[in-house]
Amino acid sequence: DERAFRQELRAMHGASYGRYKSLRGRWSFGGFTLEVQRVQPDPFAPASRCEVRVTEPVAGFPAELWREPVRARALAGYLVRAADRRLRDSRLRVDAGRQQVLDRSACQVVGGEVVLRLGIDLPGRGRTIDGRQAERALCDELPDVVEAALRWAAADQARVREFVESVEDTDSLRRQLPGLGLIAFVADGAMLPRRSGVDERPMTGGVPFDSPESLRVSVDLPNRGRVTGMGVPEGITLIVGGGFHGKSTLLRALEFGVYDHVPGDGRELVVCREDTVKVRAEDGRRVHRVDVSPFVSHLPTGSDTADFSTDNASGSTSQAAAIVEAVESGAKVLLVDEDTAATNLMIRDARMQALVAKSAEPLTPFVDLIRPLHAAHGVSTVLVMGGSGDYMDVADQVLMLDSYHARDVTDRAKQLAAQPTGRRSEAETFPPVRHRVVDPRSIPTDRPKVRARGVDALTLGESTVELRGVEQVVDPAQVTGIGLALVSCARRGVLDGRRTVAEVVEAFAADVAERGVAAVDERYVGDFAVPRPFELAAALNRLRVLKVSGFRT
Ligand code: ADP
Ligand code: MG
Structure with a gap:
């Protein structure tokens, strides 16, 4: 033949x-x-x-x-x-x-x-x-x-085994986190910095991670045996430190801790729970019928913030929407970096409270909602914030990065927080999120063209979905996977007019667990990777033609 x-x-x-x-x-x-x-x-x-x-x-x-x-x-x-x-x-x-x-x-x-x-x-x-x-x-x-x-051959066998066992260890480590009461783990010796902003390989000559003793835990892995590193407990974790001392690099490593890395990457044993979502401000994005009222009480336009839509969100409203959407789709860990957050959504200090009355400020800052989010929804947050001390009041642990070395400064931060600043909290609770029912007409079923523009955008038929603000997308193949999965959900009737956003992505995840890549596309013709349910939801949320037909709580 x-x-x-x-x-x-x-x-x-x-x-x-x-x-x-x-x-x-x-x-x-x-x-x-x-x-x-x-x-x-x-x-x-x-x-x-x-x-x-x-x-x-x-x-x-x-x-x-x-x-x-x-x-x-x-x-x-x-x-x-x-x-x-x-x-x-x-x-x-x-x-x-x-x-x-x-x-x-x-x-x-x-x-x-x-x-x-x-x-x-x-x-x-x-x-x-x-x-x-x-x-x-x-x-x-x-x-x-x-x-x-x-x-x-013999040499290949050793390499294959090393690769397979390393990935298995990463996966096992991630699965052990909930049982240990942890949301993330960073192994001693891990190399977090990358070669450059456009080169994801590990930095050569960087400072390897070393855990502060108070947060050090050891974990048994199926192949490597016992490893030690920093365990990040549930609750609110604040990362502080001077500019350029490695805060964002640590957070970025946690963001990608939802994935398994190849041997030699430096992040093989840096993991976070699979339900971890990075949120950020993303002005200009579309927001459709999201209840942002925990963060935004009223707007100058008079629009209803409990049913908020815009084709051009501001920095603060986009970040408020991103947080609510993440919770809606089932995230239990949020990651936030001051570098990509909207300042006016993050903080409102005592002086500003004194000068601008609460009645004149529509925004409730995240600092007052971060604890209620944990208490009412079990959502933990890891936050990088070097520019404001107000978060010391609400943090369970405070980590300082000092020339790339992590130190536990929780005790000192608690002492400082004991001295009153005169700041008053502006929220007691984080209300239940309202689930949105997806209208099936949101996604065409006539096999629209699916194309990835790098990791920045997805073309789906006539519409383009901006994904620049969805930072846990790491590979163009995932973007293609998101497009194909959306079409597959529409074609197979997963979008049945009754399912909510959360139920749609849940159904997708269940299908992936059962059928693997076939859940994304049955014809296997192009290259794609299986996306996470959270990025599928993120794309749905940014779809310019998304329609929501109702709500459920
Ligand atoms: P910050 O957010 O605290 O301002 P970044 O995380 O952006 O700091 O890091 C600043 C610079 O330091 C970056 O160029 C980064 O690659 C580098 N860097 C971060 N961590 C390390 C490390 N462990 N060893 C060497 N260089 C590092
Ligand atoms: Mg930074």
Whole structure:
């Protein structure tokens, strides 16, 4: 069959480009089957797509490396990177991802069978087929890549095991957090800073993390055994310290602690609970029918803040909406950085309270809602705030970063907080969030085009969803995944006109748990990664055409 494939390519040489279509279908090579799924109509169109399958006995990986779902994901993550390394200067392309080991369509290990999905730019000269180059790519390079991914010599076995066991440890660590009463863990020796704002690899020569003794905990992991590090307890955690001392770097590492990182990343043992959501101000975004009344009592426009909509939110209203939306979609840990927060939503100090009466200020600052949010909703917050001491009053623990070293300064902060500033709290409770019912017409079902613009935006048919303010999106493949998942939810009737935003993303998460990547897209043609339910909700919330048909509490 491989011979027939070669002959077909040779016979095509010089023929008009459209004849590539005859490659569609399944071809069996020695050791694997190749399915050509989609053929580009011309040399300038998006790459053609193909799928390689290697059966379990041929792939030959021991079952212990793939029987557990977390191990299967890790093994796939290793294999796709091994394939990618072999693909320099090739017409073949595989979406291996970067520092995070995501569940992605490009490689899956199911019951020991390995599925690899690639793009190929089918070569042409003008509008005619270059069959010789196509033959080189598909008949020589491709088997070579498959071989590279599946190679199972002694040295590779050690590397595969290291990768799989590291990911399994990260996953285990994250799962242990609730039982330990922790929301996050940062291992001693972890390397948090990155090389640059555009290079996610670890900084070389950075200061490794060392935990303050009072917060040090040790945790047993399935492969590494006992590790020590800083445990961040539930409640309110304040991170203080001078500018440039590493506060945001620590928070950023926590944001990405919802993902598992590749060995050597430096954040392999930096985790937070999976229901952690970073919130920030994002002026200009759309907000649709969100109850922001805990934060905003009345607006100069007279609009109802319990049912608040705008196509152009301000910094403070966008952040208020982001917090309420996160709680609505089930977040139990919020992360906030002063660098990306709206000052007037964060603080209102004693002097300002004296000068501007409460009746003249629509905003209730987060400092007065952060504790009620924990008491009434069980939502913990980790907050970076180097510029105002008012949060000392409400913090359970205060962490100071001093030249990249973390110190527990809770006792000193509590002493300071005992001296009154004259500031009065402006809120007693955080009322229940109102759940919004999604109108099914919000998302087209006619297979709209889904396209990622990096990690910044998603194109869904005619509309564009801005995702720049959704900072836990780390990979363009997740953006594609969000788009496909929204369409899939609409097509399969998950948006039934009764489900709320929270119920829609919950149904999606349940489907992912059952069917993996197929829950996002059943046709597997393009590259995508499985998004978290929170980012799915975030995209839904930012959809310019989102319609809400009612409320439930
Ligand atoms: P802050 O938020 O306190 O102002 P940042 O977290 O933005 O500080 O860090 C300031 C700079 O220090 C950044 O360039 C960052 O890469 C670097 N940095 C952070 N943590 C470390 C570390 N542990 N070792 C070396 N450099 C670091
Ligand atoms: Mg900062």
